[in-house]
Amino acid sequence: MTDQITRLAAQARELDDADPLAGFIERFAPAEGVSAYLDGNSLGRPLRDTGARLDAFVRHEWGSRLIRSWDEQWLDLPTELGDRIGAALIGAAPGQTIVGDSTTVLLYKLMSAAVAMQPGRDEVLIEANNFPTDRFVAEGIAHARGLTLRQLPADPVGGITVADIAAAVTERTALVVLSHVDYRSGAIADMRAITAEAHRHGALVLWDLCHSVGVLPVELDAATADFAVGCTYKYLNGGPGSPAFAYVNASLQELTEQPVWGWMGAADVFGMRERYEPAPGIRRFLSGTPAVLSMLPLQGMLELIEEAGIAQIRAKSVSLTALVVTAVDELLAPRGVALLTSRDPERRGGHVTIGHEGFADLVPRLWEDGVIPDFRRPDGIRIGLSPLSTTHAEALRGVVAIAEGLTGA
Amino acid sequence: MTDQITRLAAQARELDDADPLAGFIERFAPAEGVSAYLDGNSLGRPLRDTGARLDAFVRHEWGSRLIRSWDEQWLDLPTELGDRIGAALIGAAPGQTIVGDSTTVLLYKLMSAAVAMQPGRDEVLIEANNFPTDRFVAEGIAHARGLTLRQLPADPVGGITVADIAAAVTERTALVVLSHVDYRSGAIADMRAITAEAHRHGALVLWDLCHSVGVLPVELDAATADFAVGCTYKYLNGGPGSPAFAYVNASLQELTEQPVWGWMGAADVFGMRERYEPAPGIRRFLSGTPAVLSMLPLQGMLELIEEAGIAQIRAKSVSLTALVVTAVDELLAPRGVALLTSRDPERRGGHVTIGHEGFADLVPRLWEDGVIPDFRRPDGIRIGLSPLSTTHAEALRGVVAIAEGLTGA
Known part of the structure; x- marks a missing residue:
């Protein structure tokens, strides 16, 4: 040897x-x-x-600007960081990406919004070997809404193909949930061809980008992708449990409604209105207060990625x-x-x-x-x-x- | 002057x-x-x-122990920190409190679980001046499930009273959503008497502790509270957007099902099982990966609170x-x-x-x-x-x- x-x-x-x-x-x-x-x-x-960045943040933005920092810079972080990820990494024009919540919670919001857009369709397709949290979220939504969750087999090394999708999607299919890069084999799915095939049958597609974002180019807009979710603690080095991101194609946003209605997703955040009215555009996918501290290490890594x-x-x-x-x-x-x-x-x-x-x-x-x-x-x-x-x-x-x-x- | x-x-x-x-x-x-x-x-x-704590974390637990820290200490943080908040601040015996997600997302999970436990009841009561995100979450859940959301008026200075509740709760009431301390007036609601009155009519109560936790004693177990949610960036000094906490009374946990099914709430987290089975106890209210970095400043403040x-x-x-x-x-x-x-x-x-x-x-x-x-x-x-x-x-x-x-x- x-x-x-x-x-x-x-x-x-x-x-x-x-x-x-x-x-x-x-x-x-x-x-x-x-x-x-x-x-x-x-x-x-x-x-x-990263340590120095956090320390400076604690002393200045948090410790000295205090509550004023919300107005000065924090409130727009979810969309600002989303747009940076959109431009540098996932081929998304501005106004389609937000950062916040966990991957699981964003999967829940987007899958819920997607199936609600397809009232005449009663089935969700998911790759059988998709990451557990993707499958569990889909199972929970199917359970709550009386939908059928169908598991798609795929080659364990080669991954899901457009032929698999063509054979499986029907007029009953509301949504197809797939990983762009398989968390086990590392297989890359053909996002553009698969999305087109699903669309041909009237199905929407949600792409999980957890294992692709930051390591290979993703072209959501070019693929006319519908929904995508990704994680920032892997190749984006955001730190343990850093917030996830979500993409919703601009053409769909005004047609969508997500289930977790919170103040940060409301049209008038500080209006303290009597009734909820969703913000226009991608902000409607926000719910609670943005996790500002957790978004700091990610910002440093985005600088490196933009440079490289x-x-x-x-x-x-x-x-x-x-x-x-x-x-x-x-x-x-x-x-x-x-x-x-x-x-x-x-x-x-x-x-x-x-x-x-x-x-x-x-x-x-x-x-x-x-x-x-x-x-x-x-x-x-x-x-x-x-x-x-x-x-x-x-x-x-x-x-x-x-x-x-x-x-x- | x-x-x-x-x-x-x-x-x-x-x-x-x-x-x-x-x-x-x-x-x-x-x-x-x-x-x-x-x-x-x-x-x-x-x-x-706080800055030094974060810096040490970046160098050691994150930067050097790396992925090993999940096994060594991070996976149990949601329940460990929950139990500390339970003991020091909210009168909750161990095994009933978790830390994670935003206040809004936890409100959503707990309200969803609560109304699902009350299939014969079709109404949610909420204090009309409750914080917008509480009202919006309740409105969204009522909308999705065909329930009626009824707004309860209360005295703007004195706050909600047990008499208000006695006059409003009926056999149709599934859930009452109240703040323990009003975010505007600062009025304290009588948690024990109000909970007892709601229970007398078979209604469950969800307490929002955002403006009480850390500044006055809360006694959830003694009040036989059902559900509670609170925030850690106010009197618990967790930093902007730090994770929230949720309490579910032990007697209810095995009867509850929350809607966001994720891997961290599953019985066997790394089993990569085919189907979701909720963890026993309070862990079933977890969904995605815990926001570890965001939980660090909170730990320092808990030390001070425990000391004081x-x-x-x-x-x-x-x-x-x-x-x-x-x-x-x-x-x-x-x-x-x-x-x-x-x-x-x-x-x-x-x-x-x-x-x-x-x-x-x-x-x-x-x-x-x-x-x-x-x-x-x-x-x-x-x-x-x-x-x-x-x-x-x-x-x-x-x-x-x-x-x-x-x-x-």
């Missing part, structure tokens, strides 16, 4: 030397005792200046996953490890998933040693590669540690 | 000198350029160590509001200002509201000068007095500035 590792290490070094984004690594806070962090697709790392550009980020992501696939083939396949992610870079997102029955025992030992991939029951490891904070050398160190762990076990 | 001010200032100094909680003032971050902050009931001030004790905090609150009422009588009443809060300390919470047609013009000038009360349209000023961070001298400075502002105008 030593020769192979030496050769792969030289390759990783070359790639890092040639990496136009290499300088960004230094902008992240050092992770003490960690030699390979391969879970940035689950929890992105903080920036070096999503095309460059995607190029590095492909380079990182390609190196990992090569290393898996050379170092792990001989030890019985299966590759559960597509070999075609066009078909995979920012992470690579592998399977082996020994992983449940191995991962806790890796974590103790400062090598941190993600474990997925029953026997999967996700190797998440966050392009701005991960080097090729680091990614390789992770695969080598897995190989050594399996050898030693 | 000078003599009166001199006398009141001497009185304030005496009260501050004798204040057993005076030492806590130094624990708060200095507010640069602010001579009187009288809006702690809207946004509490940060602690002196809510009985002492309430005693100082009464002393502060009494001084303000006296100063309003002496300095503002002669200038045409009306007191809109009860003179009876037993009937008022932590803020004092006053009215004058000139306040809309005056408040922006006060804010510029670093005197910061809360303005409420059309002509109200709320003087909020957060006992651990406010001195009697500061409260008086605020009233004097209002008097001078009206004189100069």
Whole structure:
């Protein structure tokens, strides 16, 4: 194995030397005792200046401007940050994206709004392997409204295809709920073709962008997407439990009604009106007070992303996953490890998933040693590669540690 | 006016000198350029160590322990912090309180759960002057479920009484939604008697604790309360948009179902199960990923509150509001200002509201000068007095500035 590792290490070094984004690594806070962090697709790392940003906020905007900051800058944060995500990352013109709530709560609001727009249709389709919270939200809404929730099977490695959708969507289908990038396999769904196919049958589509936003270009407007939700604590490094974002196509907004009627979504926020009247546009998807503190780390990361550009980020992501696939083939396949992610870079997102029955025992030992991939029951490891904070050398160190762990076990 | 001010200032100094909680003032971050902050009931001030706490969190728990922190400490934060609030502040035994989401979203979950428990009843009662988001959430739920939302009038200064409830609740009433302390007048509702009266008619009660938690003792278990929601960015100093908390009486939990089915509320969070099964107990009211960063400042303030004790905090609150009422009588009443809060300390919470047609013009000038009360349209000023961070001298400075502002105008 030593020769192979030496050769792969030289390759990783070359790639890092040639990496136009290499300088960004230094902008992240050092992770003490960690030699390979391969879970940035689950929890992105903080920036070096995140602590100072928070501290300055506490002293100035919160501690000294105090309540005045709501008027001065906080009230518009949900739409301002939404528009920045829209422009830099998801191909959404202004006025269609907000930041707030958790992914789950936004999924609930958007799915509720979508099915309410389709009174003659009684079925929601969801990919059977979609992330649990997506499936649970859909199940709860179907349960409450007497709809049928139908689970769509998809290839576990290749993911959902336009043919799957064409075969499943009918005139009964109100809404199709899909992940753009599968949280397990990393498979990319063809957003444009699938959306068009669903629309052909009069169905709406909600895209979950949790595993695609920040690591590959998303083009919601170009795909004439209806609804989308995404998370900011993965590739957007917002910190644990940072708020999610929601996109609603401008052409649909005035037709939608979401169920959680709160003061921040009302037409006249401080009017203390007797009856609720939804704000025009995307603001109607807000409910409670914006989680301002939680939105701060995200702002720092957006600056980096705007500086780097999503095309460059995607190029590095492909380079990182390609190196990992090569290393898996050379170092792990001989030890019985299966590759559960597509070999075609066009078909995979920012992470690579592998399977082996020994992983449940191995991962806790890796974590103790400062090598941190993600474990997925029953026997999967996700190797998440966050392009701005991960080097090729680091990614390789992770695969080598897995190989050594399996050898030693 | 000078003599009166001199006398009141001497009185304030005496009260501050004798204040057993005076030492806590130094624990708060200095507010640069602010001579009187009288809006702690809207946004509490940060602690002196809040910035350092956040910075340490960024470097260690988030930046170095990374994803491992979920297992090590974050997953249980919603219930751990809930139990601390339960014990220190709201008279709730463990296992009945969670922290998460916004106040609006938790109001939605709890109201939805409550009306679903009462299938034979078709009416929700809400105090007509309740905070807009409470009314809007109730209106949205009534709209979605075909229920009637009936608005209860109440005395604008004295607030809602048990007689009001006795006259209004019928066998049609599913749920009564009330604020424990009125956000405008500061009137305290008699939680125990009102709950008992509603229960006598088979109605459930949801208490909004936003303006009572942290400033006066709340005894939910002793009042056999059903549901309660509160906010952590006012007297709990959690920072702008920090998460809310929800209480569901243990005797009801297994009978409840809330509508936002997410992975964190599922019985087996990481089981990635095919179907949603709610967690036993209060955890079923969780939905998405907990907002960990937003929960940090709150933890520091809870330490102070636990140290001070809510009985002492309430005693100082009464002393502060009494001084303000006296100063309003002496300095503002002669200038045409009306007191809109009860003179009876037993009937008022932590803020004092006053009215004058000139306040809309005056408040922006006060804010510029670093005197910061809360303005409420059309002509109200709320003087909020957060006992651990406010001195009697500061409260008086605020009233004097209002008097001078009206004189100069």
